[in-house]
Amino acid sequence: MNRRGGRPRYSLKEATELIHTLPALPYAPDALMPHISPETLEYHWGKHHRAYVDNLNRLVSGTAAANTGLEDLIRGSSGAVFNNAAQHFNHSFYWTSLSPRSGGPPAGPLADAIRTRYGSFEEFRTAFIQQANSHFGSGWCWLVSKPDNRVHIEVTHDAGNPLRSGDTPLMACDLWEHAYYIDYRNARLRYLESFWSIANWRFAQDRFAQSLSRVDLAAAAHRT
Numbered sequence: 001m002n003r004r005g006g007r008p009r010y011s012l013k014e015a016t017e018l019i020h021t022l023p024a025l026p027y028a029p030d031a032l033m034p035h036i037s038p039e040t041l042e043y044h045w046g047k048h049h050r051a052y053v054d055n056l057n058r059l060v061s062g063t064a065a066a067n068t069g070l071e072d073l074i075r076g077s078s079g080a081v082f083n084n085a086a087q088h089f090n091h092s093f094y095w096t097s098l099s100p101r102s103g104g105p106p107a108g109p110l111a112d113a114i115r116t117r118y119g120s121f122e123e124f125r126t127a128f129i130q131q132a133n134s135h136f137g138s139g140w141c142w143l144v145s146k147p148d149n150r151v152h153i154e155v156t157h158d159a160g161n162p163l164r165s166g167d168t169p170l171m172a173c174d175l176w177e178h179a180y181y182i183d184y185r186n187a188r189l190r191y192l193e194s195f196w197s198i199a200n201w202r203f204a205q206d207r208f209a210q211s212l213s214r215v216d217l218a219a220a221a222h223r224t
């Protein structure tokens with residue numbers, strides 16, 4: 001690889017090894033206003049997420065890990081490869097956990113599962129905000145589906161990812177300061193409260209439906 005004008009230039013051989021790519025944002029940079037600004041997205045997606053992808057490609061290039069899928073890397077790697085693989089997954093998941101058109105509350109089987117676990121959507125939201133706001137340092141707050149289909153709020157440190165513990169992520173909220181510092185400075189609580197105006201429940205509901213169908217298939221296979 002040579003560099004010109006500070007921008008990386010890759011040979012064809014190197015380019016074929018760059019298996020991980022930065023996904024396009026699923027909305028316009030100003031679509032999440034007034035909750036998340038274009039400037040935040042410019043830095044968060046365009047610089048932070050891009051750096052994780054570039055780091056991951058550099059780390060796995062020419063190694064056996066170059067042929068390993070992202071989720072398998074998260075489940076089976078450690079150190080810098082894990083950190084950058086998980087941060088690539090986590091950010092890709094976060095962008096799709098947000099939408100300018102999908103505020104709450106959720107509907108369907110996911111809404112039922114949340115009510116069963118937390119009593120009501122309002123009690124779930126209060127618990128989510130409390131756990132996310134009290135988390136010390138960087139990390140992520142997730143809504144996950146457990147293997148038995150119970151839903152659960154899970155907070156992970158740094159690049160932590162629920163796939164490591166066998167859970168299915170349904171929704172992600174980034175707790176790193178770079179997610180909110182431009183728009184909210186150090187007021188993580190205000191960022192967490194505004195998250196619910198742009199939470200993509202349609203995406204979470206689809207993920208939960210897929211999780212339910214996988215369990216149904218597994219149960220049917222077990223019976224035969």
Ligand SMILES: [Fe+2]
Pocket residue numbers: 044048091174176178179
């Ligand atoms: Fe982030």
